[in-house]
Amino acid sequence: MPVKEWISSFQIAAIVGICKNAGKTTLLNHIIKSDPHHRYGVMSTGIDGEDTDTVFKHSKPKLILPAGSVYISDKIGLDEQSGNLEILGYAPGSHANRKLWLVKAIIPVQTRITGPSSVKLQVSCCKALKKAGAERILIDGSLDRKSIALSSKVDALFLAIGAGYGNLEALKTELRRILFLKGIPQSTDLSHYQQSRLIELDSVALKIGNRWRSTGISSIIGSEAALRKLVQDSPKAAIYIPGAITDNGYSKLQSLFNGRSLIIRHPENIKLSLPKLESLLNASDIQTLIPHRIKGIALNSWAPGMHQKDAELFRAEVRSSFPGLNLIDTMELI
Structure with a gap:
C-alpha cells in the first residue's frame, strides 16, 4: 500500500x-x-x-x-x-x-x-x-x-x-x-458518557447491572486475590482494566477471565507473550475503549x-x- x-x-x-x-x-x-x-x-x-x-x-x-x-x-x-x-x-x-x-x-x-x-x-x-x-x-x-x-x-x-x-x-x-x-474491536455497548468516564478512570471497575463501579484497585498486578474476591461476588460482572495485563497476572487470573467480558483502555495495555495473548483472546470477550x-x-x-x-x-x-x-x-x- x-x-x-x-x-x-x-x-x-x-x-x-x-x-x-x-x-x-x-x-x-x-x-x-x-x-x-x-x-x-x-x-x-x-x-x-x-x-x-x-x-x-x-x-x-x-x-x-x-x-x-x-x-x-x-x-x-x-x-x-x-x-x-x-x-x-x-x-x-x-x-x-x-x-x-x-x-x-x-x-x-x-x-x-x-x-x-x-x-x-x-x-x-x-x-x-x-x-x-x-x-x-x-x-x-x-x-x-x-x-x-x-x-x-x-x-x-x-x-x-x-x-x-x-x-x-x-x-x-x-x-x-x-x-x-x-484486531481487538472497539467497544460499541457503552454510551459516550460511560466511555469518557472509563477512559479517565485509573482503577479497575466492574459492571454490575447497568452501572460501572470502581473497585479502588489501581492495578491487577499484586491485587489478584482482592480482584478475585470482588468478582466472585458478582460472577456475571464485566471487568474494565485500565492498566497492564502481564503474563504473571494473567496466569493468576486466567480462570477468572475465561468466558467473561473484559474492557481494556488500549490494546497496548496487554503485555502478554504471543501464546498467552492468543489464549486470552480465544477464552474471553475483549473490547477496547481506544482501538489500535x-x-x-x-x-x-x-x-x-x-x-x-x-x-x-x-x-x-x-x-x-x-x-x-x-x-x-x-x-x-x-
Whole structure:
C-alpha cells in the first residue's frame, strides 16, 4: 500500500517504532514529501533529528521540513536554525529548566524536533500547532503510556519496525502479536458518557447491572486475590482494566477471565507473550475503549553492522511471512 493511501485522511498521526533505528525519521520525511498540499505541524514525545544516535553513535537522518511548517523546538534546534525561523512563542510544557518554542520555518530546514513529556502537555502542543496554522500534525512517538500515541486524540498510527529489534523470528513474533492487538474491536455497548468516564478512570471497575463501579484497585498486578474476591461476588460482572495485563497476572487470573467480558483502555495495555495473548483472546470477550489505529507498517531492513545482502534477505523473509501487509522498506524511500 503506497504511503499516499496511508495518509489519505487523518488530522493527528503518530509514527511509532518497536526498537531503535526503526526508520521513523525517514518515514516521517517521506510522508511530508508525499503530501505537499498540506501544511504540517510536527513534534516529538522525545527528541528527533539529532545528528548522532546516543547508543550506537552512528549518524542519523535530519528531519526535513518545507517552508511554512510549524514545529516544537528546543534551544539547540533554535540556535541551529537561527534566522530561518519565525518564533511564535513558548510551547506548552516550556519551563525554566527546559524551554520549548513553537516555531515556523521561513525556508526549508533540516532540523530537530522535540516536545513535552506528558500526554496532557502533548495534547496542548497539538492544539497550539493547529492554532498556528497546521492542517495536519505528525508526532514522533512511542508505544508507551506517557505518549500521546495511545491517546484517543490520535486518529492514525504508522508503525515502524526494524532489523534492530533482534533476530528475525523475534521480530516476526512481535509483529504477529501487534496484529492480534490491532484486531481487538472497539467497544460499541457503552454510551459516550460511560466511555469518557472509563477512559479517565485509573482503577479497575466492574459492571454490575447497568452501572460501572470502581473497585479502588489501581492495578491487577499484586491485587489478584482482592480482584478475585470482588468478582466472585458478582460472577456475571464485566471487568474494565485500565492498566497492564502481564503474563504473571494473567496466569493468576486466567480462570477468572475465561468466558467473561473484559474492557481494556488500549490494546497496548496487554503485555502478554504471543501464546498467552492468543489464549486470552480465544477464552474471553475483549473490547477496547481506544482501538489500535495502525494505518500502515514500514520496515527498516538495515541495522547497525548489517551487510547489504543480509538486509535484502531480511526484507524478503519478512515480506514473505506477511504477504497481506504490503510492507514498504524505509531504505527504499531514501
